[in-house]
Amino acid sequence: MTATEPVRSGDTYDAIETWSPAQLADWQLERVRHVVAGAAGNGFYAGHWREADVDPRRLQSWEDFRRLPLTSKQTLVAAGESWTARGGNVAFSTRGTSGEPLVVWLDAAESETFIVPTMRGYWWAGFRPGQTALMQSPAWHRLAAMEGHAVLRLGGNAAYYWGSGGPQYAGYFMDALERVRPQFVTTTAPFLVSLLRRFEDDVIDARAMFDSVRSIVAVGLPLTGQLRAHLSDRLGSEVFERSGTQEGAAADECAMHTAPHIHADVCHLEVLAPDGSPAPAGARGRLVVTKLHDTGDPVIRYDTGDIAERFDEPCGCGRTLPRLKIYGRPESSVNIAERRITAYDVRTCVDADPELVGRQVLLVRDGNDGDVLNVAIEGTEHNAAAIERRIHDQLGVERVSFTWLGRARMAWGFRQVVDKSEVQER
Numbered sequence: 001m002t003a004t005e006p007v008r009s010g011d012t013y014d015a016i017e018t019w020s021p022a023q024l025a026d027w028q029l030e031r032v033r034h035v036v037a038g039a040a041g042n043g044f045y046a047g048h049w050r051e052a053d054v055d056p057r058r059l060q061s062w063e064d065f066r067r068l069p070l071t072s073k074q075t076l077v078a079a080g081e082s083w084t085a086r087g088g089n090v091a092f093s094t095r096g097t098s099g100e101p102l103v104v105w106l107d108a109a110e111s112e113t114f115i116v117p118t119m120r121g122y123w124w125a126g127f128r129p130g131q132t133a134l135m136q137s138p139a140w141h142r143l144a145a146m147e148g149h150a151v152l153r154l155g156g157n158a159a160y161y162w163g164s165g166g167p168q169y170a171g172y173f174m175d176a177l178e179r180v181r182p183q184f185v186t187t188t189a190p191f192l193v194s195l196l197r198r199f200e201d202d203v204i205d206a207r208a209m210f211d212s213v214r215s216i217v218a219v220g221l222p223l224t225g226q227l228r229a230h231l232s233d234r235l236g237s238e239v240f241e242r243s244g245t246q247e248g249a250a251a252d253e254c255a256m257h258t259a260p261h262i263h264a265d266v267c268h269l270e271v272l273a274p275d276g277s278p279a280p281a282g283a284r285g286r287l288v289v290t291k292l293h294d295t296g297d298p299v300i301r302y303d304t305g306d307i308a309e310r311f312d313e314p315c316g317c318g319r320t321l322p323r324l325k326i327y328g329r330p331e332s333s334v335n336i337a338e339r340r341i342t343a344y345d346v347r348t349c350v351d352a353d354p355e356l357v358g359r360q361v362l363l364v365r366d367g368n369d370g371d372v373l374n375v376a377i378e379g380t381e382h383n384a385a386a387i388e389r390r391i392h393d394q395l396g397v398e399r400v401s402f403t404w405l406g407r408a409r410m411a412w413g414f415r416q417v418v419d420k421s422e423v424q425e426r
Contacts, residue, residue: 110296117263121252129155343416
């Protein structure tokens with residue numbers, strides 16, 4: 001496959017991609033039984049299940065599995081080392097932006113396990129032997145730690161640029177892009193937006209800069225359809241979304257771009273309704289993660305709190321792996337008139353205007369206005385009435401208040417909700 005050939009939607013990497021739903025469910029249940037049996041000797045889990053009056057030895061069905069009580073970051077942090085495998089030699093800090101962080105340990109065996117889904121996801125995005133990948137690879141995320149290994153295992157070349165994902169490092173990235181001439185790029189969505197702004201400010205031809213690149217894998221924020229199209233059009237490269245959590249969730253998009261496929265060989269993901277029952281397909285709920293291997297720290301029915309949605313209808317690519325979209329953490333949303341509104345939801349309404357795609361959009365938290373959605377948008381006012389109509393029609397929100405943040409460029413980041421006082425200071 002050359003750099004100019006399109007990604008073929010049915011080009012599978014391994015057999016699990018086309019297993020029947022029944023075959024996948026049976027295989028995962030056996031893995032879950034194995035993991036739970038191993039964790040029964042773990043001090044934390046043994047006590048946790050005993051307090052819930054659940055006997056893990058009787059786990060014979062998915063109904064039995066769902067009787068296991070949930071765990072959370074708070075419960076595991078409080079448990080200290082009693083829940084860990086203690087055999088890991090690489091630690092990652094998880095969810096540090098919302099309360100006390102949880103430290104997750106990886107051992108060599110678990111690192112090996114998570115290299116395979118990374119290879120699979122990159123194959124879906126078009127990476128092939130002999131190609132070169134330019135990677136951002138943030139050191140703080142476990143999935144990024146597998147990138148270089150996956151590229152080399154696929155017979156490719158790995159390159160990194162100096163710096164992190166802040167816009168101040170755009171120059172270093174551009175220098176590496178010109179020198180390395182990669183066919184594949186992994187980075188974050190905010191950094192891609194920052195690059196486009198740099199190109200605009202310095203009058204640089206974005207497509208010429210990316211002319212060797214055929215695929216970009218973006219992490220960090222869920223992409224709206226409009227933003228993906230905008231990035232792909234401006235850069236001339238197909239953009240794929242990758243998502244996951246430090247606790248073990250992993251998912252990648254195929255060429256259909258409908259939602260990331262779950263890597264079901266390493267994780268079982270549940271989306272739960274407020275009452276704890278499985279949310280129906282197409283309905284949002286809390287993301288719960290169970291790792292399917294007994295390597296590293298045991299993660300069993302871990303409630304991330306992330307807002308997610310599962311899609312069970314067949315994907316046009318022919319893969320049978322279920323799909324799931326993670327919309328954001330609880331701190332990336334606000335409650336308006338008893339409705340949970342995420343920054344992604346509002347960005348969808350804003351991005352529908354071609355003049356506004358790529359602008360920073362922030363939800364503004366104001367405890368005094370429980371029925372008013374406060375939205376801050378970078379730049380000068382543009383078509384506010386049309387945006388408000390879309391928010392009303394698509395999100396069911398009656399009252400919207402806009403703050404336009406002026407012409408000053410804002411650094412795109414992962415944070416999507418701010419307090420009202422922070423907006424007033426700008």
